[in-house]
Amino acid sequence: MNIQTPSGNAAGFLHRYAGLAERLPGAGVEAVRRLREAAAETLAAAGLPSRRVEAWRYTDLTPVLRAEFREALTPVDEAVELPPARAERRAVFVDGRFRADLSSLDGLDAAALSDVVGDVAGRLNTVASASQPMVTLNTLLFEDGLVLDVAEGVDAGRLELLSLASGETESTIHPRHLIRLARGARLVLLETAASPSGARHLHNPVFEIEVAEAAVLTHVRVQREAAGAYHLAHLGVRVAEGGTYDGFVLNAGGRISRSETHLALLGPRATAHLNGAQLVAEGQLADTTTALDHAAPNCASRQTVKTVLSGRSRGVFQGKILVRREAQKTDGYQMNQALLLSEDAEIDSKPQLEIYADDVKCSHGATAGALDPDSLFYLRARGIPADTARAMLVRAFLQEAVEIVEDEVARDALDEAVQGWWVGHGGEAA
Structure with missing residues (x-):
């Protein structure tokens, strides 16, 4: 394959490979070089998926x-x-x-x-x-x-x-x-x-x-x-x-x-x-x-x-x-x-x-x-602000999945990421 003049929807990546080929790790290793060339041929023929x-x-x-x-x-x-x-x-x-x-x-x-x-x-x-x-x-x-x-x-x-x-x-x-x-x-x-x-x-x-x-x-x-x-x-x-x-x-x-x-x-x-x-x-x-x-x-x-x-x-x-x-x-x-x-x-x-x-x-x-409107109404009726109530219900929905993770440190990382996402997208901390 002539990687100097690639076409198709992967052309940009193939151009980049052509310019970097001699600088990429393993450039002097025959097995790695063959893998990369096979990948270039596959991308040139099939492109990236639509x-x-x-x-x-x-x-x-x-x-x-x-x-x-x-x-x-x-x-x-x-x-x-x-x-x-x-x-x-x-x-x-x-x-x-x-x-x-x-x-x-x-x-x-x-x-x-x-x-x-x-x-x-x-x-x-x-x-x-x-x-x-x-x-x-x-x-x-x-x-x-x-x-x-x-x-x-x-x-x-x-x-x-x-x-x-x-x-x-x-x-x-x-x-x-x-x-x-x-x-x-x-x-x-x-x-x-x-x-x-x-x-x-x-x-x-x-x-x-x-x-x-x-x-x-x-x-x-x-x-x-x-x-x-x-x-x-x-x-x-x-x-x-x-x-x-x-x-x-x-x-x-x-x-x-x-x-x-x-x-x-x-x-x-x-x-x-x-x-x-x-x-x-x-x-x-x-x-x-x-x-x-x-x-x-x-x-x-x-x-x-x-x-x-x-x-x-x-x-x-x-x-x-x-x-x-x-x-x-x-x-x-x-x-x-x-x-x-x-x-x-x-x-x-x-x-x-x-x-x-x-x-x-x-x-x-x-x-x-x-969100279940009855559950939302129940929380609002007890004085919980709307955003906080929504956050509580969203967290409850996700909790079943997060609790599957047994490692405590990993579970804390997931909880932090979930909380950060909700606060970052207009919600309030639950």
């Missing part, structure tokens, strides 16, 4: 495609104001680049991807398929990320992963994170993505996660980026026999945000939780898309996603549970609930079950509605 693609029919990327993104130019030693620490150890990325001076990884087998990309090239793109468009884009342009391995039987405690944007106009960030837990290992990963008010950047993170036998990963993601930013995340997760992936994602920022998770339960008695909440305000779109593959018997999965929408906003939930023929004794549950605070808000919900086994217990459902 609403004609079924998986993207509810999420229009036109604003992303029209933006003129460029490389973030933040100096690696620029002073950055960090939020209060929630764990003793943290990995900090600013504009997608690892900041060793702001990070503390003592006692962990961890490194910046840019430093070890040649050593871990074989792990790249082994979980998330290159047919996924945002993974393909990330493969083309990734510069850094966290490479973390937790050894057999080790409880690594909590680790914060902070992804901060400097606020440069229409910069683009493509971190690639590789996380692997060995047999019986444990980790609580608290991830936060944030950017200053007024920022207009594209954040396109990709996670490749492996959870081995009897290992447990608790992964809480809080996305609080600026209202003009674009956040398009992809998680590829593989869980082995007896392993657990306990995930929760809170989307509370971004003009367009999409959290897409592809998770495979590959061994008996593996467990997955893919829970979350979306807080969507005027002019924003938030999309939670999941594909859960039950590929082994006696596995369980739980998914509850709640969406609160205000103003002229749009929420999307697409969740698919696939139960393969060999996955007998599957126990799967999926629920999506939406609370519309405005007549102009819209929710598109598409829960799906695809079952080939005959001894399973699976259910799914979706609901949408407004």
